[in-house]
Amino acid sequence: MSSWIPLWLHKLGSPPTFYRFAGKLRPWMLALAIVLGLVALYGGLVLAPPDYQQGDDYRIIFVHVPSAWMGLFIYGVMAVSAFIALVWRIKLAEVVAMESAPIGAAFTLITLVTGSLWGVRMWGTWWTWDARLTSELVLLFLYLGVIGLYHAFEDRRQGARAAAFLALIGIINVPIVHFSVNWWNTLHQGSTVRLFGPSTMTDSMIWPLLTMMVATKCYYVFSLCSRVRADLLALEGGKDWVRQIAAGESAR
């Protein structure tokens, strides 16, 4: 079964190896996230022109849409890791799944709040129970459910297993969120950035949006590295490699 896994991937599954790898990756990802984020913010807030119908209010898009995209993307990563954790019982997969949940919840919360701030003037309401908004709220509840279930158990690994089940069951919500604006009559408008076919946004507005999408992805990797490292230290506290780190840091 494991003969098709390359050696480097196998090695990466070992906690001390991953700990070191994540430690090296972390600062680069943070730097990329900050630089790209600043460029995107400048492009979106300063360079891009006001919209013909929404004026300057539309500029919320540069934080709202990337956060929405990340909420869905992170759920996908979480569900895949959960699946690997449940089937192959690989500890690192458990950790990646469980530590992705709070980051995904953060982005989903940002999506909902910035969406409300945007909608209150453009639509005329903070909230409505249309398919897009409701399924996004469900997404937040799923994330919170995964986090809550994980911490409800004395035995961390059992908690991870239960939370992984919830994460898997909830994956059906991801396509629902994405296609809700196509499948049902919604107040929320359809997708602007399209994978296939032209996007319905001028270049001066689209490049800051795409840049922020990349920046938030880099941020996710950075945050995941930090969280997984901290979790590995907690889980593997009895092992030598962790003791060395603890001793090394107190020497400073």
Add this chain to the structure above:
Amino acid sequence: MNQFLAMGGYAVYVWPAYAVFLVVLLADALAPVLRRRRVLRELRGRLARQAARQQRHADTPTDA
């Protein structure tokens, strides 16, 4: 500059939106830093107590 801050009259919506974005992600970035410090502190405490216990054991020799 004032025009920029005013955001065409929508300042009270646009700036809080960006603030939420930054504050939430800042909190997310900080949480593992604090956790790591706590974990290592507790671990060092445990190791110190373990070492002290072993020292006491070594000082009081057990008869064969």
Add this chain to the structure above:
Amino acid sequence: MNPTRKRRLIIVVMVLIAAAVAGGLTVFALQQNMNYLFTPSQVQEGQARSYKTFRLGGMVKEGSIQRSSDSLKVTFTVVDADGAMPVEYTGILPDLFRDNQSVITTGHMEDGHFVATEVLAKHDETYMPKELKDAMAKAHKGRKVAETGDQPPAATKP
């Protein structure tokens, strides 16, 4: 029941409750959404008859907006491809409310017209600067003229 099995039972129940809440909310949204809105022609056909309060969705007919001078009351007509419905509303309207805008209004029928308690504007997913929009509108008008063969108003006098 031994402790391990009891714990697993609790797990299963918790997961099921969480899934049920999530599923229930989704169904709730779908229920609202099955009838998220009725178009004017649907209302005229009587599809909304069983609902005391419902949502009416369509486009604001150009030139139909009439605002009262001494109150927040406004009347306008919501149209779709085959139907029209007069609407009466008292209150603040969203920024995007204007001719030819998509709107979703919540309210009830009264004497053949719709009394709205809430008017929301729906916008599409296109974003562009005003100059581009104006240029596109001009080009569109020019193309229409060319297609229909009508002469533009600046015609030659006999």
